[in-house]
Amino acid sequence: MKSQETILARVKQWEAAWNVGSDEFSMDRFKDLYVKDESLVAYDLTSPQTPSILRGYEQYVRVWQPFMQAYSPWNIKINDDLVIHAGDEISVATFTWKAWGTVKADGQEISTELHATLVFENHNGIWQIVHEHISTPVRDNASIV
Numbered sequence: 001m002k003s004q005e006t007i008l009a010r011v012k013q014w015e016a017a018w019n020v021g022s023d024e025f026s027m028d029r030f031k032d033l034y035v036k037d038e039s040l041v042a043y044d045l046t047s048p049q050t051p052s053i054l055r056g057y058e059q060y061v062r063v064w065q066p067f068m069q070a071y072s073p074w075n076i077k078i079n080d081d082l083v084i085h086a087g088d089e090i091s092v093a094t095f096t097w098k099a100w101g102t103v104k105a106d107g108q109e110i111s112t113e114l115h116a117t118l119v120f121e122n123h124n125g126i127w128q129i130v131h132e133h134i135s136t137p138v139r140d141n142a143s144i145v
Contacts, residue, residue: 003086003127007120010127011082011093014118018076018099025068027061034060035121035128042132071110074101079113091120091127096138113138 010033017029034040038056045052046067054060068074082095093116100111115138119131 003088003091004084006127007084007086007091007093008082010120010129011078011084011095011118014129015076015078015097018074020068020071020074022073025065025071025074027065032126033129034132035123035130039130040132041130042134044132044134045136070104071101072104075099089122091122093118093120096140112136 013033017033020029034057036057040054040057040060042054042060043052044054044063046063050063050067051059054063076097076099079096079098082093085092096113096115098111098113100109102109114134114136117131117133118129120127121130
């Protein structure tokens with residue numbers, strides 16, 4: 001399988017893992033998708049109370065596990081702007097995506113659109129995420145002032 005096809009399949013795994021619906025969330029959904037050591041760096045957003053720079057898989061889990069368990073249902077969908085730059089050892093996927101769900105504690109409905117950049121590294125034939133960057137808001141074709 002070509003690198004481009006492999007990375008597309010991995011991005012679809014990422015989407016499926018975060019697309020929990022009403023199921024109970026667990027980081028086990030990611031299996032080997034992320035590198036599981038200190039080389040993982042994520043620039044993410046969850047809340048003002050959590051760090052936006054996550055260093056290492058353990059910190060990633062400590063932030064995302066409780067955040068995701070606070071929602072049910074939780075759904076995401078990648079938009080049709082996915083771009084993959086595939087190499088032999090490093091590949092990058094960029095896209096925007098929608099996320100929506102309901103806060104368990106108070107029933108508040110959440111809906112947002114976000115950017116994502118996923119950097120994959122080839123570890124002995126297994127493409128794993130070594131860097132993730134999630135941000136919002138999405139403003140495509142915004143007027144330049």
